[in-house]
Amino acid sequence: MCSRTLIGEETPSQDAKMLSPEERQEIEAELARYPAKQAVTIDALLIVQKHRGWVSDETLKDLAAFLGMTVEDLDGVATFYNLIFRKPVGRHVVTVCDSVSCWIMGYEKIRRRLTKDLGIELGQTTSDGRFTLLPIVCLGTCDHAPAMMVGRDLYRDLTPEKLQGILEKYR
Ligand code: FES
Known part of the structure; x- marks a missing residue:
């Protein structure tokens, strides 16, 4: 039986609060390319x-201090950009487009099959930590709706029958 974990349920052990030396080094490499620290906000x-895997409140605070921004401003960017995860997510994030073209072309059937096959609702993570299922706005491929992404992989012209084979690729 599949128990469910809301992505809002934080796991403290997943998060070291402060930026690691490696993270700082990578952010500094980006900073060297821009005139202002705030320009690297999304990259950081x-x-x-x-x-x-996600950005906790504590890490956000540390990053805001590092970039010379307020926590509120950085959180505003993180919240606006819907591929920044502010709660823990599974190993693979499935983002299914619910904008108008996909809606017309069968979003609801896709959503229903995904939630049935994964045993979770939108916004939830499977108990094995394999998948998180999230809605997303237009993926920019409306002429091949309905569409979704798994991680960085885009899938278009979806039908409910195609979904099982797609999900099987992700272990
Ligand atoms: S509406 Fe779904 S890709 Fe544009």
Whole structure:
């Protein structure tokens, strides 16, 4: 039986609060390319996420201090950019487009099959930590709707029948 974990349930052991030397080094390499620290905000968040899987409140505070920004401003960027995860996520994040073209072309059938096959609702993570399922706005491939991404991989012209084979690729 599949128990569920809301992505809002934080796991403290997953997060060392302070930026690691490696993260700082990678962010500094980005900083060298831009005139202002704030210009690397999204890149810096993505670097942290690459190392930790998500960006905790504590890490956000440390990163804001490092970039000379307020926590509120940095959180505003992180919250606006929907591929920055502010809560723990699974090994693979499935983002399914719920914007208008996908909606018209069968989003609801795709969502229903995904939630059935994964045993979770949107916003949840499977108990084995394999998948997190999230909605996302237009992926920019409306002429091949409905569409979704698994991590960085884009899948288009989806049908419910194609989903099982796609998910099987991700262990
Ligand atoms: S509406 Fe889904 S890709 Fe544009």
